[in-house]
Amino acid sequence: MRYSDHVKPISYLKANAAEVLSRLAEEREPLVITQNGEAKAVLQDVASYQETQETLALLKILALGSREVEEGRVKPAAEVIARLRSKKAAD
Template identity: 45%
Template sequence: MYLSQDIKPISYLKSNTAHVVNSVTETRRAIYITQNGEAKVVVQDIKSFENTQNMLTLLKLIVQSENEMNDTKIIEQEGMFLSLEAKLFHETI
């Protein structure tokens, strides 16, 4: 992270929007926009945003799985297959 290069005031974004979009798209580095000296917005390319969202989804699934394991909400493999076979067998009749 190059904060000295990646933090810009909102006036810079207003006057250099096309440059900011091109820079973020090419470098895949986010730009942090400040207003009145405070960080307000992050400009990020869509691929990086999608990757971040996908990672968060995976992390949520991992946490959910860990919680279910800790709460002993797990089924042994053989029991799961027997249950599936029973359901499939009853559906075909």
């Protein structure tokens, strides 16, 4: 993706909002909006945004898991499985 093709001034967004939204949904590429020549916002379609949020959530979970491993807050898998099986049997 060439970002230069996906940079538009805010005046373009104001004048072509419907077209911009259609293009975002179709191309699924973000659009950088500038104001006074400076990048001020990034627009993206909802599906791409949701995918990004899900990816970030997974990365946070992985980072937390890595931190727990580094801190030694882990238990052997066999121990955890045995504990879960005993709880299930008790129910």
